[in-house]
Amino acid sequence: MGFLKVNNVKISGIVSAVPENIVKNRELDLFANEQEAEKFISVTGIAEKRHVSPDQCTSDLCYSAAEELITKLNWNKEDIEVLVMVTQTPDYVVPNTSIILQDRLGLPKSCVCFDVPLGCSGYVYGLSIISQFLQNGGFKKGLLLVGDTLSKQCSTLDKSTYPLFGDAGCATALEYHEGSEMLYNLWSDGSGYSSIIVPDGGYRNPLTEKSLVREADAEGNTRSKINTYMNGTEVFSFGISEVPKEIKKFVAHFDLDMSKIDFTFFHQANKFMNEMIRKKVGLTKEQVPYSLDRFGNTSSATVPVTIATLGDSIKNTEVLMCGFGVGLSIGILKTTIEEDFVNILLEV
Amino acid sequence: MEDFLDGFVEILEDTERSALTPETAFKDLDEWDSMTALMLIAMFDEKYDKKITGNDIKQANTLNDLFEIASK
Numbered sequence: 536m537g538f539l540k541v542n543n544v545k546i547s548g549i550v551s552a553v554p555e556n557i558v559k560n561r562e563l564d565l566f567a568n569e570q571e572a573e574k575f576i577s578v579t580g581i582a583e584k585r586h587v588s589p590d591q592c593t594s595d596l597c598y599s600a601a602e603e604l605i606t607k608l609n610w611n612k613e614d615i616e617v618l619v620m621v622t623q624t625p626d627y628v629v630p631n632t633s634i635i636l637q638d639r640l641g642l643p644k645s646c647v648c649f650d651v652p653l654g655c656s657g658y659v660y661g662l663s664i665i666s667q668f669l670q671n672g673g674f675k676k677g678l679l680l681v682g683d684t685l686s687k688q689c690s691t692l693d694k695s696t697y698p699l700f701g702d703a704g705c706a707t708a709l710e711y712h713e714g715s716e717m718l719y720n721l722w723s724d725g726s727g728y729s730s731i732i733v734p735d736g737g738y739r740n741p742l743t744e745k746s747l748v749r750e751a752d753a754e755g756n757t758r759s760k761i762n763t764y765m766n767g768t769e770v771f772s773f774g775i776s777e778v779p780k781e782i783k784k785f786v787a788h789f790d791l792d793m794s795k796i797d798f799t800f801f802h803q804a805n806k807f808m809n810e811m812i813r814k815k816v817g818l819t820k821e822q823v824p825y826s827l828d829r830f831g832n833t834s835s836a837t838v839p840v841t842i843a844t845l846g847d848s849i850k851n852t853e854v855l856m857c858g859f860g861v862g863l864s865i866g867i868l869k870t871t872i873e874e875d876f877v878n879i880l881l882e883v
Numbered sequence: 884m885e886d887f888l889d890g891f892v893e894i895l896e897d898t899e900r901s902a903l904t905p906e907t908a909f910k911d912l913d914e915w916d917s918m919t920a921l922m923l924i925a926m927f928d929e930k931y932d933k934k935i936t937g938n939d940i941k942q943a944n945t946l947n948d949l950f951e952i953a954s955k
Binding site: 766767 | 896916917918920921922924925928929934935936937940
């Protein structure tokens, strides 16, 4: 476990952008019958999600979110000194999407830009990186962009991924603010790297014609080697055991009182799994909002998307955020949301 | 074992308790699917405080095989 305490940085606002196009799991041909679809929805909690159009990228969602956020906060673009983009669906393999967005958003060339290719845990990691750039007051303002368009990475014939994942892109503003505090617990376990993987297209297994061939697995799910593969049972077993353990260690390390946490935002993986985690760490239903029924699993964007669904009720609250998944990786954060927080859910 | 079968029938919807025996090949049940597998992992965690992996489930054939993992 990696505990970190970052002082004098606050989150000033979040704009979460989702595509307009709604995909309903009940209407997918993927399920053999209505009963199978209903069982899937009742266990995962995911009834529908949003998908981008073929020419829309994660960066486009993040761009719209960032423009809206900068406007609503009345920020001067010249003041943004660091931009980090967390995504596994970049515009190009090379170069980093964050640098392309620096120019597109009209940010200064002095702005530090780089990508972080994490998934489900990535939001908290992005916050940990930017907050450490800002904590000494050398840099005053930073922008975190997170999101994925996994509808493009999953096979339409794979029940273990396609109905779960949705698309979203979010922008989060962080700034130097004396007295604010961000507490982290960051955790990695590479022994589970193959539990969620796109096997081909990197340099371990370079892209070949064979990478594109869709093959059926033992469960009857069909996918190619450039599609996301997920071993749902392994991920589930990791989620219900390691996530509660790391939250408990975090709470003990920083001597937190869970009853004083207004909201805990979990990565929106699967309702059944999330509810088990919630009960294990002793949180009430009221403390744990969900957005997966409407937006599914949007990878690194699930935490900010869920926050965005709360509107103004997030103001003046103590919050916990917890992302977990691909890696395997866990990121946990505790911070305070202030009165002037900007919180917007945007359809693009 | 009977207690284990009582627990197992609870994660199912359409199967009668009387249809389950230690020899039942659980993956041949009509309603067995990846969602049922998740509920089985949850049952091991909650009732037996045991971590069962996807591979354990893959290798097990009968309910007795599962019971043996739970009783280890």
